[in-house]
Amino acid sequence: MQTPTSDTKIHGRQAHEIIPLATVIRYIPLDNVMKSGFFWNSHDLESNAAPEIARKCGKIQKTIPRGRYYYAGFADEQYGDIAFAYGPDHESGERGSAHPFDTGALILGGLHPFFTSPPPLHHTCQFVVDTRIDLAHWRNLFKRFIDLCYHGDVFPYLNGDRPPNPSGCWNVLPFPSCHPGNSAPQAWTWEILIHSQPAVEKGLIAWSSYDDIFNDMVMTLNDFNGNTPDFPAERINACIPLLQVCYQPVGTEHPCRVVQQKIIHWVQAQTKR
Amino acid sequence: MNSSETLLATDLAGSVQTPCGIRPLVFRFPGDPTQFGSSPSNPPTGRERRHTLEEMQHLRMEGRVTQMNEAHLVPIDHVALFARPSFLLAYELICGEPFPWQSFHPVGVMASIDPTKEKERFPQILSDRPWSLHNQVLAALGSTHDIHNLLAQARTKIHVRGEHTACLYLKYPKDSEKRLNALDLMKEIGWLEIFCTKGQAPDLLFESYEFTGLSLYERGGEGRLESLFATGIHPLAPQTKFQDFLDHVRRFKDKLDYRHTCKSCRCASLVGDISMSDVAIIQLGEIIRMANEEQTPHTHGKKNLDRVTIAPVRRSRQTV
Numbered sequence: 001m002q003t004p005t006s007d008t009k010i011h012g013r014q015a016h017e018i019i020p021l022a023t024v025i026r027y028i029p030l031d032n033v034m035k036s037g038f039f040w041n042s043h044d045l046e047s048n049a050a051p052e053i054a055r056k057c058g059k060i061q062k063t064i065p066r067g068r069y070y071y072a073g074f075a076d077e078q079y080g081d082i083a084f085a086y087g088p089d090h091e092s093g094e095r096g097s098a099h100p101f102d103t104g105a106l107i108l109g110g111l112h113p114f115f116t117s118p119p120p121l122h123h124t125c126q127f128v129v130d131t132r133i134d135l136a137h138w139r140n141l142f143k144r145f146i147d148l149c150y151h152g153d154v155f156p157y158l159n160g161d162r163p164p165n166p167s168g169c170w171n172v173l174p175f176p177s178c179h180p181g182n183s184a185p186q187a188w189t190w191e192i193l194i195h196s197q198p199a200v201e202k203g204l205i206a207w208s209s210y211d212d213i214f215n216d217m218v219m220t221l222n223d224f225n226g227n228t229p230d231f232p233a234e235r236i237n238a239c240i241p242l243l244q245v246c247y248q249p250v251g252t253e254h255p256c257r258v259v260q261q262k263i264i265h266w267v268q269a270q271t272k273r
Numbered sequence: 274m275n276s277s278e279t280l281l282a283t284d285l286a287g288s289v290q291t292p293c294g295i296r297p298l299v300f301r302f303p304g305d306p307t308q309f310g311s312s313p314s315n316p317p318t319g320r321e322r323r324h325t326l327e328e329m330q331h332l333r334m335e336g337r338v339t340q341m342n343e344a345h346l347v348p349i350d351h352v353a354l355f356a357r358p359s360f361l362l363a364y365e366l367i368c369g370e371p372f373p374w375q376s377f378h379p380v381g382v383m384a385s386i387d388p389t390k391e392k393e394r395f396p397q398i399l400s401d402r403p404w405s406l407h408n409q410v411l412a413a414l415g416s417t418h419d420i421h422n423l424l425a426q427a428r429t430k431i432h433v434r435g436e437h438t439a440c441l442y443l444k445y446p447k448d449s450e451k452r453l454n455a456l457d458l459m460k461e462i463g464w465l466e467i468f469c470t471k472g473q474a475p476d477l478l479f480e481s482y483e484f485t486g487l488s489l490y491e492r493g494g495e496g497r498l499e500s501l502f503a504t505g506i507h508p509l510a511p512q513t514k515f516q517d518f519l520d521h522v523r524r525f526k527d528k529l530d531y532r533h534t535c536k537s538c539r540c541a542s543l544v545g546d547i548s549m550s551d552v553a554i555i556q557l558g559e560i561i562r563m564a565n566e567e568q569t570p571h572t573h574g575k576k577n578l579d580r581v582t583i584a585p586v587r588r589s590r591q592t593v
Contacts, residue, residue, distance in 0.1 A: 026287075026288060026335075026336060026337065027287070027288050027290055027291070074320060076320075076322070077286070077311065077322065078322055078324070078332060078337060079337065080287070080337060081287040081288055156319075159318050159319055159320065160318050160319030160320030160321070161319040162319065184322070185319060185320055185322075210287065210294055210295065210296065211294065211295065211471065212291040212292070212293060212294025212295070212468060213291055213294070214508075215291070215464075215467050215468060215505070216291045216292075216394075217504075218467075218501075218504045218505040219394065219464050219467075221500070221504050222485070222489060222497070222500060222501050222504065222505070223460075236500075240500065240503050240504055241503075243503070243504045243508055244503045244504065244507050244508055245508075247508035247509075249508075249509055251417075252295050252297065252352045252417050253297070254286060254287075254297055254311060260318075260320060
């Protein structure tokens with residue numbers, strides 16, 4: 001019997017077209033915000049691992065440019081206190097790349113087939129280069145991944161489940177998602193890298209942080225509203241709708257769990273006819 | 274796992290850089306290999322991460338988790354309330370007594386303290402205050418319910434004491450330096466209270482934001498107040514309307530006006546020129562006690578202020 005695909009399983013918009021991008025950052029203290037004059041600009045959202053990865057990959061550094069990293073549909077709580085989820089508008093008109101696994105985890109030796117310490121860097125870096133997908137095409141390939149590995153159902157992927165049909169995923173390269181030794185979602189969670197610097201509010205669906213961090217941001221915005229040249233009113237005004245409309249209160253949950261639930265509900269709503 | 278099961282809590286999730294907040298705990302899971310992770314959700318999801326000791330050390334180094342001085346065996350549904358020295362001292366100065374940890378026995382957590390940075394959130398309250406009494410970040414471990422109750426008590430005390438100070442600005446000429454400083458002080462009292470506000474009921478939010486709201490309103494009019502509403506209140510309570518908050522802040526101003534002009538309801542400076550000596554803290558407690566004994570002013574339809582008994586003032590011992 002033919003396996004149902006994402007085309008046949010969902011209604012309304014197709015899941016691969018709208019699967020959100022999620023990114024998680026650490027809280028930035030007031031002092032840093034004031035001195036640098038930025039607020040959630042690219043530096044805040046840039047991966048801390050990226051420079052280390054670039055250093056390790058040395059000669060092929062050009063192929064692993066720095067930029068803003070996201071997971072497709074997954075807010076990972078190990079990365080920080082503030083989680084953002086974006087719709088597909090966030091990446092429109094941008095340059096970048098994608099991988100069907102976490103390149104940082106692979107290069108740093110945390111995933112099979114390069115699960116060694118230290119990993120064989122040249123082979124690992126070359127593998128990352130060989131598996132690179134252009135940003136413009138990643139959603140179509142993601143659809144194929146979901147069709148083959150998850151029988152067309154995106155929700156187990158969003159829940160972090162291992163692919164039930166990993167051998168069906170790929171048959172050309174030894175992808176981490178196929179390796180039975182990998183149990184962490186980094187092996188099958190898609191990583192998206194945007195080279196440019198989309199505005200933090202562009203295409204935003206939801207964001208969340210702990211109550212005290214939310215409060216501290218509110219205080220920062222209202223303490224320095226237009227009063228300092230490094231913290232212009234236009235920047236603050238741009239952030240206010242972001243704070244106002246898209247915030248997801250956490251209670252005592254981790255913000256990433258809250259945003260993850262929001263992602264799942266959002267995809268459900270978007271794909272429902 | 275059920276909620277009564279106990280595990281060894283080793284870290285607080287995330288950073289502890291704000292003055293005060295609640296964090297989930299990171300537990301050390303039994304078994305081989307030893308793994309660390311947050312309290313599992315129900316039903317468990319594949320997205321829940323487990324970390325090896327090596328990974329945990331990396332997360333600690335990067336400030337993505339905050340290690341406690343000692344691991345503690347607690348039920349898996351417990352969370353941590355942390356408080357930085359800035360919060361503890363500001364609370365003491367406003368309320369005239371140490372932060373009410375109640376039966377909690379706060380533990381130290383491994384977080385650096387820079388006295389200069391500590392004062393950034395409460396510059397008016399903490400100006401020229403020494404840090405000898407509080408030299409580490411503390412955390413209380415408990416159920417969400419108990420910690421919310423603890424914060425609610427703290428919030429109430431800040432609010433009651435704050436009302437005796439907030440009207441000070443009315444005695445200074447408009448645009449004078451002293452008036453602006455007094456408005457800043459009122460704003461900081463509001464920030465201090467907001468860190469203890471865990472409920473999302475609109476009434477509670479309005480009340481917690483009224484100090485800061487009035488301060489911004491007095492300095493920048495409706496525009497500043499609207500910004501505060503849009504950033505602070507509306508995201509937590511989307512059903513609320515700005516006009517209602519504006520009305521609330523105006524009523525609060527009337528209340529402070531009344532306190533300022535009514536002879537038997539004088540404003541009292543809780544933090545003004547008082548130093549942090551033992552004697553001064555006792556004086557501070559005395560001022561608060563006297564202020565609380567005064568007749569509660571007309572509140573324009575709002576409920577009367579809660580009366581809070583002032584405990585004998587003494588030095589905090591938990592940080593020694």
